[in-house]
Amino acid sequence: MTASPAPSDSEAAAAEAPPPEAGVAARAGDDGQFDDSDRDALHILPLGMIPVQTPGLKRARLIKNARLETVVEVFKDRAAGSGQVNPEHLASMYPSHGKEMRTDMAQIHRLTQLNSYDVYSLRIELRRLGIPVEDVNYLRLSASKRLELTTYMRDFTLPLIQQVYGSEQRPINDIAELFALLANPDREEALRNLTLLSQKLNVQLQDIPSFLEEYGDVFLSLAYFRSCLDGLVPEVQRFMGWVSEATKSEMVTRDRLMMKMIGDVMRMLTGITTSITGRFEAFDRRSKDFWHDINADSFRSVRAQISAHHVTIGGVLCGLAVKMALWKARFPHGGGGPMKRVEFVRSEILPGLDHINRIEKSAAGTR
Template identity: 45%
Template structure:
């Protein structure tokens, strides 16, 4: 096997665009120092508090269980409210905004500013090319072949707020009639439509960024299996086989869900009704926490690998094998559990 020699970089996003980092300033905590920190998933997929982190100083991480000692919380006063809150957050599988909307509500964690649970404007702009796939059939239904310039989903909503083409107004009224709403309510429908398909665009983008890192890691495992010294170690070989099988299975599972969503979306536009739209919306939302959890786990694992071994020849085979056995395999069964616990895929009826 010939492997292209190239350097790969870890996947990094600003906090609210990240799968694996949660800025704690959006959580109602009592301790000021914690509100300036963030919760992250480490290489073993354990949730830890990162008090500081940058390229030069590294990452200052604290286990949740060590917080009472660090902040002097008196156990005789009972469990500190921040400890209760952070323990709940530590149990979450992903910190992407779409999973958080569901998981924070289920955990009973209030968020005063719901606007915080949105992707950044920069990230939304980056996803425009993904959103085009979903906005195209919508625009064609109303505007047909009219030559329109669309740079973001906001541009789409603006078109429908003030359509200046008579033909478009007629089609817009037909669409409103199909949905059982007034023509003035169509922009609100479009915002719901935009948000649910922005979530799919976000997850697709995460998977696309992850794909070359997964390819690199699986290629590295192939090299390790064929290393003369390492192929004498049956425990390592079994671990490599298990990891490759699991990662391929997880990647295929997410890809299959996207294909199901595509079929359901096409079906929705073939016969648009309010009921069909809400079925598609519910179908996609039902898998947010599954897709988010799997992508979060795989991204954290691949980032840990790429940071240590950015090129195929980085580190050497022994160091790579040791890192796989000590860090990479830890928590992989948890990612598999997230995938296995997902509801059965159902097509739109």
């Protein structure tokens, strides 16, 4: 397989157009190589998507742990669990591939510095780092995830349908149906409206399908991140309630340093979730404004604003996701004594939380 550069925004948009098939294999992803859960995750990067030269690394993955450290997962199965290795120790595992490992380690080192491995952040970051991908299709969400996001996409597809079909009800169950519907309008009035839309956007009528792919990709990214946020915020709130219960213990309340640490964590979590939620509200306002005054510049502005936030949104959501996932794994039914809860906060939640906070603060002013 020939490696290709990380896609530009337009290339990525074309890659995101949903394929006609709806089903996915139980383990392999749409490309037959990666699990859907890998490609849709915030914290996983299958090394097989980049041209690694060490054979043993082709099925390995970079993953973020709860401390936001990047490790290489060389194997994972139900019986043996997860085999995780510090990237610096990889060379000792493949002594017969010294030359290949030196080349691979240069790439892996750069990849460990990224804050998120979601497909939208990777499109930007891989191009910035000059790291090619084996196939641009690796940098798109799975068919199952796109179908799952249909409900979120309705808010963005409805105004587009109304521009073309007016008040006529056009139920859309998948974004692929939207592309087909608008690329082949079935009424004279719809064709006239589509022509008018092309004029407002300053694109040729025959280029409307390309615009639809780009429009769909931009707002599918927003739907993806919004779904991640909507899943995380209730978890963070439950976690904070769980921690608050520990402060009812006299042993905890008597320790001022312990109470300060808990207070700092609670303030950071509240600030991060409030700020990133505000960013999404700003995106919603901008997308609605676009349909009130449709033109090429307004679309480019909306696209640029959303794309500019991909890396920071991915970084914040990835950090919160791995921390909440560990909490649910360690305390699946809640519980745990006050000191056990405090120690978990100290050892697993606090490390790296200031990093997430810095990412959000760096982006919050660019709304």
